[in-house]
Amino acid sequence: MSSERELFRTDDSQVLTETRDARMSGQGDRFNSKLREAFGSSPFILTKFDKFMNWVRGSSMFMLQFGIACCSIEMMHTYAVKHDLDRFHAGVPRASPRQADVMIVPGTIVSKFAPRMKRVYDQMPEPKFVVGMGSCTISGGPFQEGYNVIKGAEEVIPVDIHVPGCPPRPEALVYGVAKLQERIANGEAAPVTVKPYELEQFGDLERDEIVDELASEIDEEDLVMRYNWADSP
Amino acid sequence: MSLQEESETPEIESGETELEALLDDLIVDTDDHENAPAFVIRPDTVQETLGRLKNEAGYDHLSLVTAEEYPDRYESIYHLKKFDDPTDEVSIVVPTDSENPVSESAEPVFRTADWHEREAYDLVGIEYDDHPDLRRILLPETWQGHPMGLDYDQDRPQMVPLRENANPLQDDHRSDADSDTMFVNIGPHHPATHGVLHLETTLDGEQVVDVEPDIGYLHRNEEQMAQNGTYRHQIMPYPDRWDYISAGLLNEWAYARAAEDLADIEVPEYAQIIRTMGAELCRIAAHMLAVGTFALDIYGDFTAIFMYAIRDREKAQNILEDLTGQRLMFNYFRLGGVVWDLPEPREEFFEKVRTFVNEIPDALEEYHDLITSNEILQMRTVGTGILPEEVAKNYGATGPVARGSGIDYDIRRDDPYGYYDELDWEVPVEDGCDNFSRLLVRMREVEESAKIIEQCVDLLEDWPEDERNIQANVPRTLRPDDDKEIYRTVEGAKGELGVYIRADGTEKPARFKIRSPCFSNLQTLPEMSNGEYIPDMIAALGSLDIVLGEVDR
Ligand code: SF4
Numbered sequence: 001m002s003s004e005r006e007l008f009r010t011d012d013s014q015v016l017t018e019t020r021d022a023r024m025s026g027q028g029d030r031f032n033s034k035l036r037e038a039f040g041s042s043p044f045i046l047t048k049f050d051k052f053m054n055w056v057r058g059s060s061m062f063m064l065q066f067g068i069a070c071c072s073i074e075m076m077h078t079y080a081v082k083h084d085l086d087r088f089h090a091g092v093p094r095a096s097p098r099q100a101d102v103m104i105v106p107g108t109i110v111s112k113f114a115p116r117m118k119r120v121y122d123q124m125p126e127p128k129f130v131v132g133m134g135s136c137t138i139s140g141g142p143f144q145e146g147y148n149v150i151k152g153a154e155e156v157i158p159v160d161i162h163v164p165g166c167p168p169r170p171e172a173l174v175y176g177v178a179k180l181q182e183r184i185a186n187g188e189a190a191p192v193t194v195k196p197y198e199l200e201q202f203g204d205l206e207r208d209e210i211v212d213e214l215a216s217e218i219d220e221e222d223l224v225m226r227y228n229w230a231d232s233p
Numbered sequence: 234m235s236l237q238e239e240s241e242t243p244e245i246e247s248g249e250t251e252l253e254a255l256l257d258d259l260i261v262d263t264d265d266h267e268n269a270p271a272f273v274i275r276p277d278t279v280q281e282t283l284g285r286l287k288n289e290a291g292y293d294h295l296s297l298v299t300a301e302e303y304p305d306r307y308e309s310i311y312h313l314k315k316f317d318d319p320t321d322e323v324s325i326v327v328p329t330d331s332e333n334p335v336s337e338s339a340e341p342v343f344r345t346a347d348w349h350e351r352e353a354y355d356l357v358g359i360e361y362d363d364h365p366d367l368r369r370i371l372l373p374e375t376w377q378g379h380p381m382g383l384d385y386d387q388d389r390p391q392m393v394p395l396r397e398n399a400n401p402l403q404d405d406h407r408s409d410a411d412s413d414t415m416f417v418n419i420g421p422h423h424p425a426t427h428g429v430l431h432l433e434t435t436l437d438g439e440q441v442v443d444v445e446p447d448i449g450y451l452h453r454n455e456e457q458m459a460q461n462g463t464y465r466h467q468i469m470p471y472p473d474r475w476d477y478i479s480a481g482l483l484n485e486w487a488y489a490r491a492a493e494d495l496a497d498i499e500v501p502e503y504a505q506i507i508r509t510m511g512a513e514l515c516r517i518a519a520h521m522l523a524v525g526t527f528a529l530d531i532y533g534d535f536t537a538i539f540m541y542a543i544r545d546r547e548k549a550q551n552i553l554e555d556l557t558g559q560r561l562m563f564n565y566f567r568l569g570g571v572v573w574d575l576p577e578p579r580e581e582f583f584e585k586v587r588t589f590v591n592e593i594p595d596a597l598e599e600y601h602d603l604i605t606s607n608e609i610l611q612m613r614t615v616g617t618g619i620l621p622e623e624v625a626k627n628y629g630a631t632g633p634v635a636r637g638s639g640i641d642y643d644i645r646r647d648d649p650y651g652y653y654d655e656l657d658w659e660v661p662v663e664d665g666c667d668n669f670s671r672l673l674v675r676m677r678e679v680e681e682s683a684k685i686i687e688q689c690v691d692l693l694e695d696w697p698e699d700e701r702n703i704q705a706n707v708p709r710t711l712r713p714d715d716d717k718e719i720y721r722t723v724e725g726a727k728g729e730l731g732v733y734i735r736a737d738g739t740e741k742p743a744r745f746k747i748r749s750p751c752f753s754n755l756q757t758l759p760e761m762s763n764g765e766y767i768p769d770m771i772a773a774l775g776s777l778d779i780v781l782g783e784v785d786r
Contacts, residue, residue, distance in 0.1 A: 066422060067427075067428055067429075068428070068429055068451065069428075069451055069453075069474075069477065069781075069782055070474055070477035070561065070562070070782060072428070073477055073478060073479070073522075073561060074560070074561060076543065077543060077546075077547065077550075080539070080540055080543035080544075081540050081543055081544050081547070082543075082544070082547050095423075097422075107451075108451065108453050110449075110450065110451060110452055110453060111372070111373060111376075111391060111393055112372065112373045112393060112449050112450050112452065113421060113429055113450040113451070114393070115393055115394075115395040116395070116421050116422060116429075116450070117422075119395065120422050142458070142470065142471065142474065143453045143454060143455075143458060145458070145461065146453060146454035146457055146458060147380045147385070147387045147454050147457060148372065148380070148452050148453065148454045149453055149454065166562060167560075167561055167562065169560060199395065202394065210377065210389070210390050210391070210392060211392075213377065214375050214392060217374070217375055218375060218392075218394045219394075222394040222395060223394065223395040224392045224393060224394045224395065225392065225393050225395070226390060226391075226392045227390060227391045227392070227393070228390045229387060229388050229389070229390065229391070230388040230389075230390075
């Protein structure tokens with residue numbers, strides 16, 4: 001419990017965490033600029049500038065207009081009147097991933113959609129952030145035991161903030177977004193997680209039974225996503 | 234509900250003999266489904282049988298095709314109805330052997346069978362002879378095995394390629410070197426597709442030559458989930474997630490109706506009224522979103538209409554939250570009634586509902602000002618997306634889509650359940666067959682729903698305090714008799730929503746099949762938009778008001 005709370009501490013002195021160290025050393029780096037490379041790790045001016053930039057990033061987030069399943073209905077309510085996410089510097093839904101900073105993943109991800117979602121995520125410019133909305137993006141939610149549902153968005157793309165609920169109330173989503181802003185402003189972002197469902201070129205895949213079976217159907221150049229259902233949590 | 238069944242029985246019986254005479258040489262065996270007589274036929278006489286039933290006996294609505302695997306055979310069941318009288322049903326059962334499950338396709342008789350049979354092939358593994366395009370529909374093309382089959386191994390790895398989504402602007406996406414057509418992918422991530430729908434579109438200039446909906450991006454194995462749950466409590470949460478646009482109670486009713494009839498549960502009158510009221514509140518919320526997003530599609534209006542629609546939805550959701558405790562996934566129905574009574578203090582709740590209902594005419598006035606009397610919208614919607622009545626019937630279109638094409642068909646009135654037949658309301662029908670008519674039908678339905686709610690509130694208010702019975706006595710574990718089969722439908726927000734259940738004597742259904750109205754409605758999209766401009770196709774798609782959770786299930 002207490003260690004979890006630690007994670008969301010807003011006190012500036014506490015935010016130099018492992019994640020940040022990893023980022024500074026180039027691992028999982030989502031902020032590093034050419035400028036920073038030229039100046040070395042943390043000269044005073046750039047540190048201040050970084051702070052400023054992070055604050056700017058957190059205060060003007062363009063959201064990707066991305067509807068998947070039931071949670072997207074509540075997401076729409078969050079954008080619209082009454083809850084009005086705009087008030088929190090995070091309202092403008094962008095239809096194109098190339099203009100978006102934040103992707104809210106609102107719903108269940110199934111086998112056919114996972115590669116598309118990865119593609120959309122890859123198309124977003126850095127730095128980018130992901131808010132997982134609903135139980136489905138945490139574990140597959142109510143469909144966890146199904147034959148076609150990915151057990152959480154984290155299997156496919158890294159997620160910064162999870163908002164639990166089925167669906168979460170708009171207030172909860174606003175809270176999640178506010179937390180994300182807080183973390184961005186503090187220079188915190190989730191480490192890039194391991195992705196078991198990596199897209200691979202078909203030709204490079206290790207030959208096994210299923211690969212052999214599909215060899216005639218799939219082009220060598222195609223990107224494929226492989227689901228090892230037995231191993232996923 | 235059993236009352237109404239009694240009144241049905243003689244009718245069916247008289248029909249049954251006639252049908253037997255009509256199909257005399259084709260019937261191999263008869264079966265008895267709870268809802269209708271069932272005839273078993275040979276797999277090579279499907280077209281003949283369905284053709285006779287359609288042309289000579291008037292069964293013009295193929296509501297659902299259910300496929301299932303038994304240890305010794307496969308079975309496809311064609312559930313037929315009449316658009317004139319949905320209580321007049323007949324089921325055609327087509328067994329095929331398990332070694333070589335091939336059966337004749339019904340597609341030449343009913344266009345709608347196309348997708349239904351593709352789904353049966355995809356999930357269960359029955360092959361249909363003479364089918365125009367037997368491919369997987371919900372699962373990726375490279376999927377191994379048929380997941381609703383008996384020996385499917387859920388743990389085996391699967392692979393999904395990403396080839397369909399290549400960049401449409403590349404040269405090689407012209408359909409062939411010197412033609413003028415171009416191939417464009419719309420979706421699965423595109424704001425105009427209302428979710429994760431993928432439209433494979435071939436364009437000639439700005440006109441649509443061919444559009445093919447590619448679905449399955451939200452196939453959440455709802456049927457498997459229902460088959461893994463126990464009747465009493467574990468299935469009810471899932472219907473909320475079929476049509477998730479606040480239509481939860483309408484969907485729950487589909488399951489409740491089927492399961493209650495299956496287990497002979499009588500729902501107390503008081504609970505029926507609460508159900509009716511809640512369901513109509515859901516319908517208003519669902520139609521509001523349909524109207525709002527339609528305006529969004531037509532003139533990209535993210536401001537006034539969409540926000541107004543959301544505002545009115547919020548009001549409906551607030552009431553539903555008071556009633557059920559949730560904003561979206563209500564889980565409020567129980568077999569035999571509802572989970573709890575109206576919230577206290579009751580007067581305050583009634584007051585709230587009344588205020589909401591009384592505001593509806595004014596709100597609609599506002600919408601009509603903004604939408605239907607707007608010249609731009611009229612230009613975009615009147616006379617576009619034409620869906621003639623016969624075509625709509627052939628595709629099994631229901632709900633506002635059918636009613637916008639002049640088909641006077643509403644399960645609430647024609648096959649009454651709940652408290653609808655005691656109340657005073659009308660079924661709006663428009664015969665323009667275009668996008669505008671479908672919009673008008675939805676807006677008029679909101680008005681009718683408001684009427685229904687008002688009457689329900691009046692009834693509930695005067696209900697004697699000691700007769701507020703919200704739940705029938707239902708055993709803790711339900712075990713309907715072995716081999717009992719039932720197919721029941723209700724009027725969901727998008728049309729005829731049905732559930733087929735086969736019981737096997739245990740506490741879980743052996744087969745649970747969902748008839749989704751959007752699945753059939755979406756199938757009409759090519760009919761409406763081939764040869765039209767792209768913007769008209771988008772308008773047509775918007776007017777269908779699909780929700781992918783229900784299309785894919
Ligand atoms: S978490 Fe619940 S509400 Fe959200 S997408 Fe999943 S099932 Fe739907």
